[in-house]
Amino acid sequence: MERAARSIGLTGGIGCGKSTVADLFAARGATLVDTDLIAHELTGPHGAAMAALVAEFGPGCASADGALDRAAMRARVFGDERARARLEAILHPRIRAAAEAAALAAQGPYTIFVVPLLVESGNWRERVARVLVIDCQESTQIARVMARNGLQESQVRAIMAAQVPRQTRLAAADDVIDNDDGLAALAPQVERLHQFYLRFFGATDAAPDANSIERL
Template identity: 60%
Template sequence: MAFVIGLTGGIGSGKSTVAEYFRRLGATIIDTDEIAHALTRPGTPGHDTIVATFGPAVRDASGQLDRAALRRLVFADPAARAQLEAILHPLIRQEVERALAAAKGPYVVLVVPLLVEASGWRERVQRVLVVDCSEAEQVRRTMARSGLSREEVMAIMAAQASREARLAAADDVLVNEGDFAHLEESVRALDARYRALAASG
């Protein structure tokens, strides 16, 4: 049975950067965002169900999901967000279980942005690792990388667990305020601890 670390953090906190550091150190990475993308490519049941539910406006000219349009829609409407989650979450969980069964590394880092908010994930992991930064830094990074307005970023953050709730759920915290050398060193220290815990478990 794999030893599983649940990696989470708010939008723009740096989860992908941290996951990549763990990957380089030999951990198996299972990223639910990557799984969601794969499950919603054109021709997949997930893609077809989303378009049938929300209409052709969530598809771009090339037939791909217009993820920005879909994001705007679901973060403006809690009922629409619940519909999207009802479509995707069971499919994502199935794929996660498949990936966990096939995992070969010393331990698994399961990246789940909604680990604190969604039911069932915390029971699936041995430890919760939160990547944390200030809310101002979250807004700055997300606007810079995604082209979203401040208001759109704030709406996404409002739909996520609060920073306080995430930190309260954490077994381990990585502070990511932009000092990447320090962040990488912190990941190395956690890697050593997780290898020891996995070996003793």
């Protein structure tokens, strides 16, 4: 699919600032497809995945309004690889289908798929032209998530431990944005990559030069 081919997979560990960076690309005309938002729609009150989830995990996985009880599901699958695989078998194909439909309808010069578990999922790399990793120090991640979500450091570290290591994520990257220094430092990195993506996907007359971007 032509639209899907003109796409970037944006990922990063918890607290790295994926949504902030994605919004900066959107402000420059990129089309965003956020798989987390798709997952929330699928598992919202009477969402399209809820019947299958209830059938697989029982009515206790749903809250009174018909949405997924996220706390109960997290507790159920955390540390249980078989339960997590059953959950992913229900959600991942539906998320992929919805993401592909959104990409086909895209109007921007390129599409950014925001995929928190892009590296972990194992099949997104073949579906995007480039992988963009938002990176920061682990201490920065921990501080941000503690402030944002009110979690204890041990809880944040447990979430991070369930994701691939930082170096594994960086090894999968075509492009890297450093997000240790806040919004002011993000804008020039996003602008430079945006101009590169326009050239890379043929949205400008200038020829792409993959060597013009060293990992930022």
